[in-house]
Amino acid sequence: MDGRLARGAETRRTTLRRAAEIASVEGLDGLTIGRLATELALSKSGIFAHFGSKEDLQLATIGYAEGIFVEWVVDPALAAERGLPRLTALCERWLDYSRARVFPGGCFFAAVTAEFDAREGRVHDAVLLRRQGWVALMESLITDAVELGELPADTDAGQLAFELDALVRAANAQAVLTSEDTAYDRARTGISHRLGERSVAT
Template sequence: MSPRKSAAEARLTRQRIIERSVAIASVEGLEGLTIGRLAGDLEMSKAGVLGHFGTKEALQLAALDGAADLFGQLVWQPAADAPPGLARLRAVCAGWADYLVRERGAFPGGCLFTTAAVEFDARPGALHDAVARLYAHWRARLVADLRTAVELGELPRDADPEQLAFELLGAYFALNHTLQLHADPTAVERTRRAVDRLLTG
């Protein structure tokens, strides 16, 4: 086997491990990831799984990064070409709701980041810091478009972008919980109405 082919196969195997890790973690949390479980699911040896990451924490961080990439593909990228301000915010919010609906299958157990935030919010360390950075980054993106919307006159001049971003995040946390706990068919429409109120001032 050539070194180039070997490296390509290693990348594919690593990606398979990450994809399966994301699916498991969305249901069972990042702590639910075990080398033995992954090895069994993927028909690999434990050493083969661990060899791609070195430690369980490195595997957990890789799963979190993989989930963040998927979130970006489903939520941020489709909205990237929309004009800054309300148009882009509405596109992001629509994509965010779509990605949380179970039928999409992106995260079988709901939003992995909500699960990870609950798991690690009171547990200092690399995973806590990684989750916090992701939320801070996404919040900053929302705030930037909300500020633009205020500057363009799309929202009232006295609107507080930080407060609106806080409330938007809350709406989507509520949507995730309502879908997962109650499978409420009205949850997406209720979230849409909440977002409409927030984005009309």
């Protein structure tokens, strides 16, 4: 029984990994159980046992991609010193995550946000929840830096989070489109200008 559970867990991980890769390029609508079964040489019934519907598959893929994002970006950034170093690390790690093509289409969430931003339903809500969590994290780190005197006392955390997020997302979009990395350097320069001397190293 333990062997069966282990195989089932591995099938789920393998399926979700491939699903996230596809979604980062083609969107979540590009996912079907039949396609995944064919590409992974698995049975449809085996995959269906884990994901009862296309929507369930989409939601599970979002959850999987979130785990990868936390592993690559959030956890390493939170290990940095509180305040501006932690905020800077968050931006650096996001750029590294996109640049490394952890997913072939660049940032998974940038891709699926554009796909579902004007829709309604459970998938839209799941994407929105992750988006809100990301912005809230950035704002909290900015607030920490303000409290420590590393950013001006009148810093608007929401505005600064919007600007930093715009820089990293623009770098991802430009780099994916052109297959050139210069956009990441430009983003780092913009972040450096916005945060001051103790910021992202180029």
